[in-house]
Amino acid sequence: MKKVLVIGAGGQIGTELVFNLRAKYGNENVVAADLSEKCPDHLAGGPYAKLDILNREAVREYIINGAFSDVYLLAALLSATAEKNPDFAWKLNMEGLFTILDLAKEGYIKQIFWPSSIAVFGPTTPGDHTPQYTVMEPTTVYGISKQAGERWCEYYFNKYGVDVRSIRYPGLISYTSLPGGGTTDYAVDIFYHAKQTGSYTSFLSEDTALPMMYMEDAIRATIQLMDAPKENIKIRSSYNLGGISFTPKQLAAAIAKRIPFSIEYAPDFRQAIADSWPNSIDDTAAQKDWGWELEYDLQKMVDVMLEHVEPSKLFNKSSTSIS
Ligand code: NAD
Ligand code: SER
Numbered sequence: 001m002k003k004v005l006v007i008g009a010g011g012q013i014g015t016e017l018v019f020n021l022r023a024k025y026g027n028e029n030v031v032a033a034d035l036s037e038k039c040p041d042h043l044a045g046g047p048y049a050k051l052d053i054l055n056r057e058a059v060r061e062y063i064i065n066g067a068f069s070d071v072y073l074l075a076a077l078l079s080a081t082a083e084k085n086p087d088f089a090w091k092l093n094m095e096g097l098f099t100i101l102d103l104a105k106e107g108y109i110k111q112i113f114w115p116s117s118i119a120v121f122g123p124t125t126p127g128d129h130t131p132q133y134t135v136m137e138p139t140t141v142y143g144i145s146k147q148a149g150e151r152w153c154e155y156y157f158n159k160y161g162v163d164v165r166s167i168r169y170p171g172l173i174s175y176t177s178l179p180g181g182g183t184t185d186y187a188v189d190i191f192y193h194a195k196q197t198g199s200y201t202s203f204l205s206e207d208t209a210l211p212m213m214y215m216e217d218a219i220r221a222t223i224q225l226m227d228a229p230k231e232n233i234k235i236r237s238s239y240n241l242g243g244i245s246f247t248p249k250q251l252a253a254a255i256a257k258r259i260p261f262s263i264e265y266a267p268d269f270r271q272a273i274a275d276s277w278p279n280s281i282d283d284t285a286a287q288k289d290w291g292w293e294l295e296y297d298l299q300k301m302v303d304v305m306l307e308h309v310e311p312s313k314l315f316n317k318s319s320t321s322i323s
Contacts, residue, residue, distance in 0.1 A: 003029050005068045007053050007096070008075030010034035013115070013169075013218070015042050015177040017072060020219050022046050031066070034075075042176065053096035060099065064108050070226065072113040073100050079119055079142040080270050081181030086141040093145035097152065104162040112164040113226055116150050116238035118211055119143035120168060123276045130278035132240045132285045139276050150237040157236035165225050166238035167218075170281060173301060174215035175308040183273040187212055187251060188305075189314070190263075194255050196311035199262045203270050206249040206263075209279035213243030214296035214304070221292055228290035235285060244298050245280035254302040 002025050009018050009032035019042075021030045027046035034040070039048035051062060053075045063071065075096055082089030103109050121130055122137040138144050146168075156162040171184020179185040186202050187210075193200040204210075221241055225233075246254075252263040286292035296304075 001025070001029065002069045003031075003067060004070045004072070005031050005033060005063065005066065006072045006074065007033045007051060007059075007100075008073065009043055009048075010036060010040045010177075011074060012172060012174060012177050012179045013215070014072075014074045015040075016174060016215050016219050017074070017222060018043055019045070020223060021072075024223065031068075033062075053099065054092065056095070056099045060103060063103050068109060070111045070113070071100050071103075071109050072222075073097060074115065076115075076145075077142065078180050078182035079117075079140055079273050080183050080185070082142040082145070083140060083269065083273070089141050090145055093142070094148065097149050101152065101156045101162055101164065104164065105156060105160040110163060111226060112162065113222060114149065114153060114164060114166050116146045116166050116168045117142070118168055118170050118277050118281060119273075120147040120150060120238070121276075121278050125278060127279045129280055129282040130240070131282050132235070140273055143276075146238075154237045163230060164236065165233060166236075167221060167225060167241050167286075168238045168281075169218055169241060170211035170213045170243040172215050172218050173212055173305065175305055175310070176215075178314060183270045183277070184210055184212060186248060186270075190248075190251060190255065191305045191309040192311050192314040194259060194261050195306065195309055196315055198260050199264070200252070201264045201266050202248040202252075203266065203268045204248050204274050205267045205271060206265050207247050208271070208274045209245050209247045210274055210277060211243050211245050211279070211281045213241065213294075214301040217243065217294055217296050220295075221286070224292065225286075225290055232289050234289050239286045239289070239292075240281050240283045241286055241292070242281040242283040243294060244296070244301065246298050250298065251302070254298050255306065257299070258302065258306055
């Protein structure tokens with residue numbers, strides 16, 4: 001029987017991942033951990049622990065005593081927030097990974113999931129259908145930390161046999177919780193504004209194409225990768241995952257097919273980050289190695305988001321996470 005720990009569980013991915021892992025392994029076998037003292041409401045269906053991934057000794061003690069088989073390490077600063085605090089972003093995104101990799105190397109964890117990102121690519125990478133193996137010269141601190149993380153994951157697998165698995169997620173779109181400060185956050189934010197006011201000002205320009213994915217697909221991919229037989233996992237750095245590729249203009253048009261909606265554009269510092277990332281991703285390796293298949297296309301994703309987004313979640317906050 002698996003015993004699972006999700007660190008950084010209170011965020012955009014963790015909220016839905018914990019729910020799905022609990023449905024699969026039983027509530028009591030999946031511990032959600034994050035920084036807050038009190039368990040967030042949406043994680044209340046099972047055990048919760050206050051854990052700071054930067055407190056290496058506390059994390060080691062908790063994992064060794066808890067006898068966890070699998071650890072999902074989600075705590076990180078995302079691209080836009082990381083650019084505002086590069087030193088701390090590097091510290092958080094790297095130190096936590098070493099703590100978990102070392103515990104697995106010592107035999108205290110059987111399997112690790114650690115997410116990478118399309119941010120590992122840079123302006124010199126071919127932008128269309130970006131291949132698995134290609135030029136990677138990221139220009140953001142977030143991308144540099146993810147690229148370095150990928151190298152270390154592969155190193156720990158090759159040298160120490162650590163069973164670490166990873167996906168280069170595209171921008172993720174969901175309604176359960178707000179995104180945590182990424183460059184792709186506009187594609188979530190837009191739905192709250194569409195339902196509340198019928199209009200939105202995008203911080204990316206109209207023709208900025210980026211790879212995106214509806215969260216249900218991303219969670220399914222994550223669980224599928226973790227379930228795959230060890231011998232099928234040929235890539236121990238991180239798997240490309242393509243999803244759907246669209247621009248703010250195309251997303252706005254898909255929303256306007258369903259409700260009255262208008263969009264304006266006021267690109268800010270996030271435009272340069274987006275311009276350095278691919279437009280679309282080739283994920284044939286994930287399809288071949290562990291059977292990855294996309295379910296949500298643009299209109300299907302738009303329809304489910306429009307149905308479920310609750311504008312009060314964003315508009316009742318004193319500030320948006322998308323600042
Ligand atoms: P998020 O910002 O929504 O959530 C991160 C969570 O980590 C937050 O709940 C935060 O409180 C927690 N956290 C921060 N510092 C911590 C610490 N010191 N100890 C413990 N917990 C801490 O992020 P997310 O969107 O859920 O992303 C999770 C992971 O997936 C990150 O590694 C991110 O880089 C990666 N990723 C996300 C996306 C996306 O579009 N959301 C895309 C690519 C990769
Ligand atoms: N969605 C993430 C970001 O924009 C990509 O890793 O930071």
